[in-house]
Amino acid sequence: MNTKKNLVVIGNGMVGQHFLAQLVASSIKDDYTITTFCEEPRVAYDRVHLSAFFSGKTADDLSLVETNFFENNNIRLLLGDKAAKIDRTTKTITSAQGHTIAYDKLVLATGSYPFVPPVPGHDRPQCLVYRTIEDLEAIAAAAAKSKVGVVVGGGLLGLEAAKALKDLGLKTHVVEFAPRLMAVQLDEAGGALLRNKIEQLGVTVHTNRNTQLITDGEACLNKMCFADGEELETDIILFSAGIRPRDDIARACELEVGARGGIVIDNQCKTSDPDIYAIGECALWNNMIFGLVAPGYAMARTVVADLANQSASFTGADMSTKLKLMGVDVASIGDAHAKTPGALIYTYQNGELEIYKRLVVSPDKKHLLGAVLVGDASSYSTLLQYCLNGIQLPAQPDSLILPSLNAEPVGLGPDALPNSAQICSCYDVSKGDICQAVAAGCHTVGALKAATKAGSGCGGCAALVKSVLNSELTKQGVEVNTDLCEHFAYTRQELFTLIKVEKIKTFNDLLDKHGKGLGCEICKPTVASILASNWNDFILKTEHAPLQDTNDAFLANIQKDGTYSVVPRIAGGEITPDKLIVLGQIGKKYQLYTKITGGQRVDLFGARVEQLPLIWQELVEAGFESGHAYGKSLRTVKSCVGSNWCRYGVDDSVGLAIELENRYKGLRSPHKIKFAVSGCTRECAEAQGKDVGVIATETGWSLYLCGNGGMKPRHADLFATSLDKDTLIKYIDRFLSFYIQTADRLQRTSVWMENMAGGLDHLKAVIIDDSLGLCNQLEAQMQHVVATYQCEWKSTLADETKLKRFRPFVNSAQSDPSIEFIEERGQIRPAEPSPHKHFKILEVAQ
Amino acid sequence: MIQWQTLCNLDDIPADSGICALVDAEQIALFYVSKLQAVFALHNYDPFAKAHVLSRGIIGDISGEPVVASPIYKQHFKLTTGECIEDSTVKIPSYPVRINGQHIEINITHA
Numbered sequence: 001m002n003t004k005k006n007l008v009v010i011g012n013g014m015v016g017q018h019f020l021a022q023l024v025a026s027s028i029k030d031d032y033t034i035t036t037f038c039e040e041p042r043v044a045y046d047r048v049h050l051s052a053f054f055s056g057k058t059a060d061d062l063s064l065v066e067t068n069f070f071e072n073n074n075i076r077l078l079l080g081d082k083a084a085k086i087d088r089t090t091k092t093i094t095s096a097q098g099h100t101i102a103y104d105k106l107v108l109a110t111g112s113y114p115f116v117p118p119v120p121g122h123d124r125p126q127c128l129v130y131r132t133i134e135d136l137e138a139i140a141a142a143a144a145k146s147k148v149g150v151v152v153g154g155g156l157l158g159l160e161a162a163k164a165l166k167d168l169g170l171k172t173h174v175v176e177f178a179p180r181l182m183a184v185q186l187d188e189a190g191g192a193l194l195r196n197k198i199e200q201l202g203v204t205v206h207t208n209r210n211t212q213l214i215t216d217g218e219a220c221l222n223k224m225c226f227a228d229g230e231e232l233e234t235d236i237i238l239f240s241a242g243i244r245p246r247d248d249i250a251r252a253c254e255l256e257v258g259a260r261g262g263i264v265i266d267n268q269c270k271t272s273d274p275d276i277y278a279i280g281e282c283a284l285w286n287n288m289i290f291g292l293v294a295p296g297y298a299m300a301r302t303v304v305a306d307l308a309n310q311s312a313s314f315t316g317a318d319m320s321t322k323l324k325l326m327g328v329d330v331a332s333i334g335d336a337h338a339k340t341p342g343a344l345i346y347t348y349q350n351g352e353l354e355i356y357k358r359l360v361v362s363p364d365k366k367h368l369l370g371a372v373l374v375g376d377a378s379s380y381s382t383l384l385q386y387c388l389n390g391i392q393l394p395a396q397p398d399s400l401i402l403p404s405l406n407a408e409p410v411g412l413g414p415d416a417l418p419n420s421a422q423i424c425s426c427y428d429v430s431k432g433d434i435c436q437a438v439a440a441g442c443h444t445v446g447a448l449k450a451a452t453k454a455g456s457g458c459g460g461c462a463a464l465v466k467s468v469l470n471s472e473l474t475k476q477g478v479e480v481n482t483d484l485c486e487h488f489a490y491t492r493q494e495l496f497t498l499i500k501v502e503k504i505k506t507f508n509d510l511l512d513k514h515g516k517g518l519g520c521e522i523c524k525p526t527v528a529s530i531l532a533s534n535w536n537d538f539i540l541k542t543e544h545a546p547l548q549d550t551n552d553a554f555l556a557n558i559q560k561d562g563t564y565s566v567v568p569r570i571a572g573g574e575i576t577p578d579k580l581i582v583l584g585q586i587g588k589k590y591q592l593y594t595k596i597t598g599g600q601r602v603d604l605f606g607a608r609v610e611q612l613p614l615i616w617q618e619l620v621e622a623g624f625e626s627g628h629a630y631g632k633s634l635r636t637v638k639s640c641v642g643s644n645w646c647r648y649g650v651d652d653s654v655g656l657a658i659e660l661e662n663r664y665k666g667l668r669s670p671h672k673i674k675f676a677v678s679g680c681t682r683e684c685a686e687a688q689g690k691d692v693g694v695i696a697t698e699t700g701w702s703l704y705l706c707g708n709g710g711m712k713p714r715h716a717d718l719f720a721t722s723l724d725k726d727t728l729i730k731y732i733d734r735f736l737s738f739y740i741q742t743a744d745r746l747q748r749t750s751v752w753m754e755n756m757a758g759g760l761d762h763l764k765a766v767i768i769d770d771s772l773g774l775c776n777q778l779e780a781q782m783q784h785v786v787a788t789y790q791c792e793w794k795s796t797l798a799d800e801t802k803l804k805r806f807r808p809f810v811n812s813a814q815s816d817p818s819i820e821f822i823e824e825r826g827q828i829r830p831a832e833p834s835p836h837k838h839f840k841i842l843e844v845a846q
Numbered sequence: 847m848i849q850w851q852t853l854c855n856l857d858d859i860p861a862d863s864g865i866c867a868l869v870d871a872e873q874i875a876l877f878y879v880s881k882l883q884a885v886f887a888l889h890n891y892d893p894f895a896k897a898h899v900l901s902r903g904i905i906g907d908i909s910g911e912p913v914v915a916s917p918i919y920k921q922h923f924k925l926t927t928g929e930c931i932e933d934s935t936v937k938i939p940s941y942p943v944r945i946n947g948q949h950i951e952i953n954i955t956h957a
Contacts, residue, residue, distance in 0.1 A: 518906045520915070521920060542861075546904070808866065809873075
């Protein structure tokens with residue numbers, strides 16, 4: 001007989017899913033038969049990072065549900081069905097599709113809906129909201145035929161939505177009813193600074209604006225009319241004017257709801273019916289709705305504990321937030337508005353760097369009550385820990401926000417935090433939890449994330465997690481070694497700086513000054529690459545040649561049998577019939593195996609070392625250049641045929657691809673770099689799988705960065721849209737130079753970006769906003785490389801001494817007798833190597 | 847019978863690189879390490895790749911021991927003895943070699 005009780009959850013959003021995950025991980029998971037409603041067509045996804053949908057993340061990427069979660073945990077999922085009615089007498093729920101489900105315990109996680117002000121015309125075409133993936137799809141579709149977009153609401157979510165509109169290439173406005181942006185979190189000065197910064201990014205901000213009517217526009221689809229008589233024409237209107245709890249199902253069954261909405265709950269998250277709980281944004285606790293995910297998660301945990309008869313209470317939540325809005329750091333902690341009687345206020349404002357910081361301190365100056373940070377939120381973690389843990393402030397509290405003149409970092413080291421200190425508020429991970437995980441063997445941020453989930457919610461605590469990790473590792477005596485190899489006690493980035501600043505031109509010079517020993521196959525090619533990126537000498541100059549991997553040393557790709565393959569450059573994949581014939585003739589003459597590569601060129605295999613100069617002599621005479629297939633350098637710029645021929649083409653992708661390939665050919669980098677250009681959004685060149693991908697749109701070029709195929713494919717991120725060609729090339733110049741300066745050895749752009757603190761936003765800040773003041777130098781470095789390009793094969797053929805390297809034997813003109821081919825499918829291939837038979841007959845003279 | 851035979855001149859080997867010489871149908875890799883002012887000779891055959899390629903490897907040191915790294919799969923072989931650092935059961939032949947004036951001379955005896 002089934003003794004299990006029925007537990008039903010209404011709503012599979014972030015909080016509903018968190019509740020299920022906590023429940024199945026608890027001791028009571030087998031006590032219940034679990035059913036969950038999910039009204040949306042897809043299970044829980046990450047609404048906090050919803051805007052990532054526009055930078056290339058798919059619905060799957062945003063999903064919060066592990067594969068087979070429902071099957072593996074025997075949870076009945078009613079996808080796309082809505083709970084229509086609760087009958088508390090019979091304890092049953094009727095769904096919109098007519099199912100009746102009995103419950104013993106019921107959890108309401110119905111969430112909220114976006115508030116749309118009841119302005120006449122609010123339901124006109126292209127008047128949208130920003131809440132679900134379907135909303136985003138509607139926004140993207142509308143944006144494709146629009147030029148102007150307005151976000152109504154200058155709060156946190158509104159600014160996030162404005163960023164999305166801007167990224168979609170629209171002229172963007174924010175209309176706010178209050179006198180400042182982010183009125184809930186920021187004070188007047190902080191709001192003013194934020195407004196300033198956002199307007200610099202090209203978003204127009206209108207505050208104190210009360211929309212009265214939306215009607216037909218003249219230049220645009222819609223026109224907004226304000227109370228002060230002003231008007232604003234726009235194609236799209238996005239309402240982001242706050243949320244309202246979805247409490248209709250609770251009202252209908254006469255649960256207690258608040259005067260302004262929200263299902264009333266107690267400290268155990270129970271509604272007025274003790275068998276029904278409410279959690280997340282639909283719940284009203286102490287007359288408050290919590291519109292953040294962390295309090296919702298805390299409620300979910302409380303309900304799991306209560307069901308397990310453990311004492312637990314939800315007693316409110318910290319509403320501190322830190323986020324990056326359009327590249328601007330904004331943070332608000334605790335009592336930001338200094339509502340505590342007698343609170344002391346300290347402010348620091350820097351007009352030049354556009355930074356604003358404000359501390360709210362208890363009257364006895366001992367404790368931090370709140371803070372506002374705009375422009376620089378690097379002290380957020382430290383201040384939050386002071387605030388949450390009641391840590392006593394230094395004698396001069398303002399030292400925490402004043403610039404440190406003696407360059408000593410002011411901050412709270414991880415050692416100063418108690419073990420109970422909450423590090424990750426999204427998943428309630430304490431410092432103690434992290435220390436325990438480190439002791440159990442998690443020695444990287446990735447491993448810690450997997451074990452504790454710390455840092456995998458909003459990501460705001462990532463830096464703190466890393467500093468706790470490093471401090472614990474140091475305590476355990478684990479050395480974090482980032483040396484390039486045993487010959488250089490530096491990272492690649494540090495060596496790059498040394499070489500650049502000290503103008504070091506050779507490996508031996510660097511080894512004498514900063515290294516030891518003879519070097520090795522790690523540091524030699526790495527340094528050769530850095531020297532080439534900086535000075536762009538011919539890589540086979542006498543002092544550089546011994547540093548090169550065999551591929552670079554012989555300007556061809558070594559194969560398993562010691563022969564080489566030859567890949568001439570075919571920029572953009574465009575080749576004349578005459579040149580194609582030359583390739584065919586050479587392949588035939590030297591009996592090479594020929595194959596088409598993935599990068600739209602021809603690879604000729606089976607060339608002996610002594611044949612390479614002969615083959616290249618013919619290639620150079622026919623107008624070919626080295627393809628650099630052998631180098632850690634730009635490989636190819638793949639293209640589709642583009643607007644010259646294709647009936648869907650929007651722009652000349654082949655022309656741009658050829659220009660880009662000729663610009664960056666020969667550039668040495670930490671790893672190979674691949675580009676592609678597509679002439680329209682059908683994306684036949686697969687640009688979103690490349691380090692640098694460019695796609696033509698009606699409004700200009702879209703730039704995608706940091707994708708790759710290979711072992712661990714990564715979809716590139718949308719970096720900028722509607723670019724003209726000059727801006728596009730400027731951004732790519734800066735991007736490549738920055739990558740070459742800062743990446744580790746053999747680190748593709750994808751991994752480089754993922755490991756970068758601040759990720760894509762930081763990269764945008766550096767490249768678009770010049771946040772590090774580096775852009776001039778980055779462009780100059782690229783300009784030098786572009787201006788000093790040489791075809792490495794042409795240079796080699798012109799130098800007798802270089803050609804001596806291509807003799808198979810120093811003392812004989814014979815060719816290597818050990819190389820043998822057999823025939824397969826009409827071409828050559830290496831004969832299977834036979835075990836070496838000569839070792840026995842050779843003996844060393846005694 | 848012991849005999850030294852001249853294979854090439856010292857300046858035929860680019861500093862800190864390897865080249866290959868043919869000695870009675872055997873391929874011998876010669877390496878010149880400029881810091882040590884020394885020439886080393888190993889068989890050119892890489893038993894892991896099963897190809898004659900070691901003269902094209904990068905030379906360097908591991909904890910002070912001069913080595914060449916295979917250009918195919920990067921195993922290290924000691925220039926002095928031919929022992930493989932990664933797999934002590936593998937050893938390739940090494941040969942006495944000397945710099946005599948400008949000449950590089952090697953000492954190989956046939957069985």
